[in-house]
Amino acid sequence: MTLIHTDYEIEPVPGLPEPLPEGERMLWQGRPKWQAMAVRVFRVRLVAIYFAVLVAWRLAAGISDGLTPTETAASVVWLVGLGSAAVALLSLFAFLSAKTTMYTVTNRRLVLRVGMALPVAVNLPFAAIASADLRLRRDGTGDIALAMAPPHKASYALLWPHVRPWHFSKAQPMLRGLVQPREAAQVLAAALAAEAAATTSGQARPAAGSVPVRGPRVVRQDKTGAKRPEVSRQVPAQGVPV
DSSP states (O other), rough: SSSSOOSOSSSSBBBBBBBOTTOOOEEEEEEEOOOHHHHHHHHHHHEEEEEEEHHHHHHHHHHHHTTOOHHHHHHHHHHHHHHHHHHHHHHHHHHHHHHHHHHEEEEEEEEEESSSSSOOEEEEEGGGOOOOOOOOOTTTOOEEEEOOOOOOOOOOHHHSSOOOTTTTTOOEEEEEEESHHHHHHHHHHHHHHHHHHHHHTTTOOOOOOOEEEEEEEEEEEETTTTOOOOOEEEOOOOOOOO
């Protein structure tokens, strides 16, 4: 199965580079919430705070220097304009990133269609997924990070920003800013379990070198900051060749 598709211009099915083969069916589709991408990926909130601090410092300096209110306000106009432009540009990037992204779960694989300028579809067969961890956010959205089963690897540069931050050597694809994260996690867990059961029932024992696969689990909730493991299901190794 091809892992990466880059040479396509028309999607026969939204989010997929080619029609689903016989026997494969779509279970779930979703895309990031652009506001979540703006805050957590493009750091719009931090940029806004940074420029707000600069404006406050400049106002205080103007008052300390004895400038009139008009002169003080005029001295920060360019800072306000620069900060507004930066926030607007980053928000636009977040919107375009979310708009051009589609996550698809079928009964055999996970497909990530990503890329603003150059669309890329990354196929992740269930045999390549070792585990999936769900992280819930305060705004109601959530992220699902996918650990790759050896010897499979993912490219951090290719998948960014749809990859777990700071995991460079062992990149983990990530479904970001999901509006209904629990629903997506449940569908993915059920699909992983069904595929594993179908695979193991057709062979005497798992293939050598295969690894256990576990369904999505909640690793942290932002409201408390405490870790609350919530393993949805445990499924055996698949050992399916890619």
